Amino acid sequence: MTTAGVSTPCDTPGTMSQILAILGPPRSFTTVVSAMLGQHPQMYGLPEVHLFGADTIAEWWRQCAEATFNMDHGLVRVVAQLFFGDQTEDNVRRAAGWLQRRAHFTTGLLIETLAGRVQPRILVDKSPSIVYRVETLRRAHAMFPQARFLHLVRHPRGHGESVMKYLRERRKLGPVPPGHWLLHLAAYPNSDENAGTSSDIDPQRAWLALHRNICEFLDFLPAHQTLRVRGEELVGEPDHGLREVLDWLGLRTDDEAVEEMKRPERSPYACYGPPSARFGNDRAFLQDPVLRPARAERHSLDGPLSWRGDGGEFSAEVRELAQRFGYE
């Protein structure tokens, strides 16, 4: 079957499971890029649904109960929007019940159900939690062997500074509890602010480990299913960068389609949700979802790191991987 330019054999006539997964660590432009792709008339962008970290929806609910962030908000908002028509408070409550009743579904079946709802558009999933374990990435592939995977990279300096800025913003709201995802990202592989000295905060370790996970996973996939793009180019020069992605997917590249993609603020998830499901995307994006190409600053791999008091620089491994990604 050929739909929307992507050739995918289907197990059941009349159903389809067209998935594009954006792979990138948190703070790597994944939210804005996902929203941009989702505005293309042949794609549908999801907020963070975090489904592939679990085998079943029952397990996903258990993970939500233990998470240090509102892990369920994104998926609840999607179900409210797609199955109940909008994201009112009543409908996000209905959506939560809908998901409770599907506790026996595999997470893949749930994604397939969402994909069926938006077909023939391609479902665009980006959940940064997926890149923390290679097994999680493999689960996504096992459930959707024909899925496309977009590896979204960001300069390690830009990434590290974004993590530190976000951590500072978060601290204004109060102490960051041990185990918080942001602390885990900044102090990787630790997640306790008090576990060691300030030198334990160095986001380059997470950048390296998470991109290595992605590379290890993608190395085993056929080349046509994967594409690596630099987030700075997609955000900074969207006309060129977006067309490269669209060519790869075999989708429309006309001006009308590309112009629409430059309006991520039009996504139904580019705003806060109702009280029971406020988030589901990066807070900064929810506050200001407009595309700002100026945010894609150029950085260097050389020189001391602003977040380290000891003048430390990038490790040789980080520099090597960043150069492989085309950074200098």
Add this chain to the structure above:
Amino acid sequence: MNVDTLPPVPDPIFVLSPPLSFSSFFAAMLGQHPQLYAIPETHLFVAETLQEWWESGVKTSFNMAHGLVRAVAELVYGGQNEITVQLARAWLRRRLPFTTGYLLELLAGRVHPRALAEKSPSMIFNPGSMQRAARMFPLARFIHLVEHPRRHCEAVVAAINDAVAHEKRVPSWLRQLASFSAAQADESSQEHPELDPQQAWHALHKNIGDFLDAVPETQKRRVRTEDVLRNPDAALSAIAEWLAIRSDAEAIDAMKHPERSPFARFGPDGARYGNDAAFLRNPALPAAPAEPDDLDAPFAWREDREGFSTNVKALARQMGYE
């Protein structure tokens, strides 16, 4: 059928009341409204999954599966006979991993756009069962069906006499209802504590009240059985208006015929019940009670002239009884 390709099912309506409390009649009346559909007692929310439900059914002293089997036979296979009942059991077996809420949603999809009404007295014995229903259907409406404790106690005593006359034995669920202090006892217990059905009336209505405390006002309503029997037009119209469904004379008149429900008679062999036996024998709307019941008179069924406890009287007065 894939329920996820259809419009979302309307929020269901759950009738909460103890066994032998008019709920079979009342649910069947709701189900005759042109915008509603009532299924018999499914007891689905005693379990999280259909597998657990199936295993629970084996342990009960009543025919727990009959109502759901009859509902599936009717809605999936188009009628209730020995063959469709057999097919319905197999249909359920093939869906054992499903959550009980999803199973109910599948049935609701079959009656769409009508909203499903369900009543399973088992749900009120354990607050967790009611909470499960609310978790799986967060916008569901709950009708707390009450009746005077004397009327309830007399129904329990009558059911015991009926069981002795017809079956020569009283099933353990009925014994527990009649002597609720022993309700937690093992079903195989041979104990025969004193007949005092007021305790179950109080404990079960308190369970319902405690659960409903956490339910938003717009999603709950108390209905007195006696009001429905004495003035069905007014009582049913008020319910229909609350549910935002038709309250015209034609719709209300249909509700006064519970006997027209496809579940208002005994089912075929293998799925005979699914509703109160008295309702199955005579499902027409009963006559209204001639006189209001009295909270202060002694019990007719006990020789010691015992009467209602202070707790029972207080709760009954909260419900508007005297």
